Amino acid sequence: MADLIVKDLKLRLGDNEILKGVSVSVTPGQVVALLGPSGSGKTTLLRAVAGLEQPYAGTIGIGSNVFYDADRKIDLPAEKRGLGLVFQSYALWPHRTVFDNVGYGLKLRNKPAAEIKTRVEKTLAQIGLGHLAERFPHQLSGGQQQRVAIARALVYEPPVILLDEPLSNLDAKLREEARAWLRTLIVTLGLSAIHVTHDQVEAMAIADKIVLLNAGTIAQEGPPTALYNDPQSQFTAEFMGSNNRLDGTLVDANGAHATLEVFGERITGLNRTKAAPGSKVVGISRLERVHCSSNPGPNRLKMELKAPMYLGERWELVFTRENLTVRAYANAPLEPGEHYVEFPQDALWVF
Ligand SMILES: Nc1ncnc2c1ncn2[C@@H]1O[C@H](COP(=O)(O)OP(=O)(O)OP(=O)(O)O)[C@@H](O)[C@H]1O
Numbered sequence: 001m002a003d004l005i006v007k008d009l010k011l012r013l014g015d016n017e018i019l020k021g022v023s024v025s026v027t028p029g030q031v032v033a034l035l036g037p038s039g040s041g042k043t044t045l046l047r048a049v050a051g052l053e054q055p056y057a058g059t060i061g062i063g064s065n066v067f068y069d070a071d072r073k074i075d076l077p078a079e080k081r082g083l084g085l086v087f088q089s090y091a092l093w094p095h096r097t098v099f100d101n102v103g104y105g106l107k108l109r110n111k112p113a114a115e116i117k118t119r120v121e122k123t124l125a126q127i128g129l130g131h132l133a134e135r136f137p138h139q140l141s142g143g144q145q146q147r148v149a150i151a152r153a154l155v156y157e158p159p160v161i162l163l164d165e166p167l168s169n170l171d172a173k174l175r176e177e178a179r180a181w182l183r184t185l186i187v188t189l190g191l192s193a194i195h196v197t198h199d200q201v202e203a204m205a206i207a208d209k210i211v212l213l214n215a216g217t218i219a220q221e222g223p224p225t226a227l228y229n230d231p232q233s234q235f236t237a238e239f240m241g242s243n244n245r246l247d248g249t250l251v252d253a254n255g256a257h258a259t260l261e262v263f264g265e266r267i268t269g270l271n272r273t274k275a276a277p278g279s280k281v282v283g284i285s286r287l288e289r290v291h292c293s294s295n296p297g298p299n300r301l302k303m304e305l306k307a308p309m310y311l312g313e314r315w316e317l318v319f320t321r322e323n324l325t326v327r328a329y330a331n332a333p334l335e336p337g338e339h340y341v342e343f344p345q346d347a348l349w350v351f
């Protein structure tokens with residue numbers, strides 16, 4: 001099977017340019033997470049791929065199967081694209097059993113009853129709900145309802161399934177379990193998927209590739225490790241992970257490193273800026289990379305520790321100095337008061 005390819009897609013809703021030339025590819029067996037803040041265009045892009053929104057430029061297709069081509073005036077309706085769709089609201093039919101919910105689409109397509117039975121039973125078995133086939137949605141937990149919604153998309157054996165925040169109705173703990181379950185299901189069945197989420201941890205956990213959207217354009221795309229460890233812009237650096245932000249003045253930027261001045265101290269990090277010395281710049285550092293010391297030293301700032309917070313598996317330390325707040329993790333609490341916070345050079349990006 002060929003890749004799903006979206007090329008230079010542009011889409012307007014009312015007077016708003018929502019997608020400003022977005023390209024995404026999904027290879028067979030790959031899970032792509034569409035990640036981005038609220039309003040960045042994730043749902044719109046997914047709906048355009050499904051055939052539920054109409055772009056005005058670009059192309060969408062799988063190999064020779066062209067779904068949309070603005071120049072050639074091709075625009076296949078959703079049912080002819082054959083993609084499986086799962087919405088955030090599970091949208092199950094309340095008066096149909098699990099079996100009928102999953103089989104209804106096949107019935108609409110006039111599949112013979114025997115084939116429907118085989119396919120629905122197979123799909124329910126795959127998602128571990130075979131024993132609940134005769135129940136109604138209100139007799140299921142939220143997590144089980146979510147699985148039925150996924151089964152309904154899988155029963156068509158679509159080349160790609162499109163999931164729009166499928167886990168966001170679940171509470172935090174269930175969501176983590178469902179994430180692992182969904183990833184295993186997708187990998188075991190060899191499915192391709194586009195998974196929309198605004199949760200960066202969920203995106204990293206579930207996807208082979210992340211496409212990070214910012215206001216209708218792609219900020220960065222790549223494997224989760226690349227987005228997390230090598231952000232190319234301040235937007236990506238700040239969107240991924242939990243971060244500290246140091247505002248300062250650029251002293252020097254040459255080659256790989258850049259130095260900024262904060263409270264009269266020089267702090268050196270990785271150079272990601274094109275600014276001239278003297279300009280205002282921003283240093284971004286992940287919480288887990290910042291650490292604390294009792295002595296002054298290179299790349300350290302003197303700061304005041306407020307009350308440590310116990311998080312169970314570790315402590316979170318909050319340091320302040322004037323209007324700067326820095327958070328860090330530690331295995332044990334420290335005494336409140338004066339400490340030195342270090343920003344390791346290879347874990348601070350200067351934008
Ligand atoms: N019918 C519409 N007319 C005009 N603008 C719209 C319409 N529907 C959505 N928008 C705008 O399109 C932008 C993208 O919306 P979209 O739903 O794709 O965002 P999203 O990334 O899925 O956000 P969220 O994480 O909140 O679900 C938003 O700014 C939204 O206000």
Ligand SMILES: [Mg+2]
Binds near residue numbers: 042043044
């Ligand atoms: Mg959305």
